[in-house]
Amino acid sequence: MAKRSSPQPTDTRGQHGAIQLPGLSIDSYNLVIHDPEGDGFIGDRASQTAFRDLLDAARKQRTGKDPFGKEPSNEIGKKAIDLVLVGGDPDAAHLVHIAMEEYAQRLAHVVRCFLAQKEWEGVERIVLGGGLPESKTGGLAIRRAMRLLKQSRAGVDLHILRHDADEGGLLGWVHLLPGEASKHHDAFLAVDVGGTNLRCGIVEHRLGREDDGSKARVIEHMQWRHADDEPNRGEAVTRLAGMLNGLAAQARTLGVKLAPFVGIACPGQIQEDGSILHGAQNLPGDWEAPFNLPQALSEHLDHIGDSQPAVVMHNDAVVQGLSERVRMRKARRWGVLTIGTGLGNASYTNA
Template sequence: MPSTPKPAARHGATDLPRLRLDAYNAELQDPEGHGFLGDRASNRAFMEMLDDWRTRVTRGSGGEDPIEEALGEDRPTKAIDRAELDEMLDSAAEDPEAAGLVHSAIEDFAQDMAAVVRRFLRLPEWRDTQRIAVGGGFLEAKVGLMAIGRVGVLLRAGGEQVRVAPVLHHPDDAALCGAPHLAPPALLEGFDACLAVDIGGTNMRAGLVALGEAADLSGTEVLESERWKHAEEAPDRDEAVARLATMLDHMAEQAGVMGRRLAPFIGIGCPGVITPDGRIARGGQNLPGGNWEDEDFHLPEALLAALPRINGVPPAIIMHNDAVVQGLSQTSAMRDVERWGVLTIGTGLGNARFSNPG
């Protein structure tokens, strides 16, 4: 196996191996004083809009709720999954009112998200953005894809010179596929896979990522992954780190089973502002219990202490903001534009803006 060079990249870097990061984790204040503007374009916001429409329709019709009738039972909106909403859209011919109610929430969400995007485009760092890729769990279902399509239509109809489209990879895979882009190219030479982590406010994922044949990493794909919905278990910070280390150890074992040449590198996407020394400066409020922003806490070092060596050496770990890492998975698809961004719809609205080399 080739020797392991010392990584030249830093945590939270702006000069990345293949492009420049102009800005990320912008926290726009809601002009109406309701926290962050991005909260209007989150999973929670969509479900609140759907719940509001259910309430209004039920009140107006004297107690009849089209969604309750479609489900065959009375269930709170937060207990309805997106696959069930997709079924209602698909069954519009048989139950147009249920489909229409879901469409109403999609339209409200799209209107709010279009307004959020316009605010981003007015930021100096986001001016002249030509294309925006949208990712996150919201896009796993048709309701999410329809909402993003509607956002694109609203922006173009309003004269904005920007195209909006879903990320190329499955929402679960995008950040994992972006993680290898954090590594200095020399660190991956001679290997055909690496480990990756995607940490979110609801889930954590660990993955084994194939690097592909292309030098620009355009052929990355997730070979194996494990998802842990930590929000359901409410672990403390140390328990979460231990569980993540176990997941990564399992992915390394899978690399051996598959005969993969595993690079001694782990790329991590994590919410918040990431300092050059690998700490979370702010934005970690949705992570499992404990202060992830404590100046004495260092996630890469905590993981490194819990992980075995890879090919006889400690793995190099590089961490960046989760929206940044998800955006990096789009690098090859954005070669034809100079300035582009990514928005991720999850517990909140992640964001990053990039420029390609001139």
């Protein structure tokens, strides 16, 4: 993440890629660490894709019949893998345990690599989000990585996201919501765009009950698995706009006073104009600059009340990490790693 040369205000909520919030600075995100042993990035070793590759490698090294049959590892559902560990075929369970152990070793190594970067110096706690930690298999592998890090005296604690990862990329926007939007409205629209799914929701901030955002909730949501449809960029933008317009209409039906604000969490490095500099390679079509998603999307959005909604962009790992800000308040420096199609990352400092 490039440093900005001009002095920054203490509150940049409502701006694309905001890095200064009241009581918190976002020190880095989308940090790129090249893998010295390959052509990719070090984070690729601990992605959800990496776990499937490890399971596939274990299956190829087995002797005898493959207990998973002919189904490719990347097509076996997380629930199916979890069921293997609770009374499934013993041979299949053995293969999963082999993959889990290797994955735990890799995750611990990746964490140590991040801690060695100046942007992560002094990080005491790391939130682990994304789809993998939610599964039983992923949870066991992460707990093993925790023990490995403790044994090596890495000086960091790992914490699995306490709520559904699908909601983390929406709830975190409460901390990025401009003051005027929260004071005069009950809720807002939020989007989490990943390499496989696109999720939209109505987020009720409930800052009047708890000003730390801990009472926020998603009251309605929609999800589209775009990876199955393989849309081009234009089709994806049109579909996203339709989902948001539908949720806005639903808010009116529910009597929810919606702010004219849409927060979009998306992979990549977000520029000051809302375009994506790099890191959006897993999204449908070419989403990187000069393409500007906020501008393209705004053309298709209905007014909310009497206003055209403001569309604000930020990195998805940043937003998911912010959803756990309350739990991290006792740590001066903390970070987040989101384990999905890739491995997202961000680091923060509490004031």
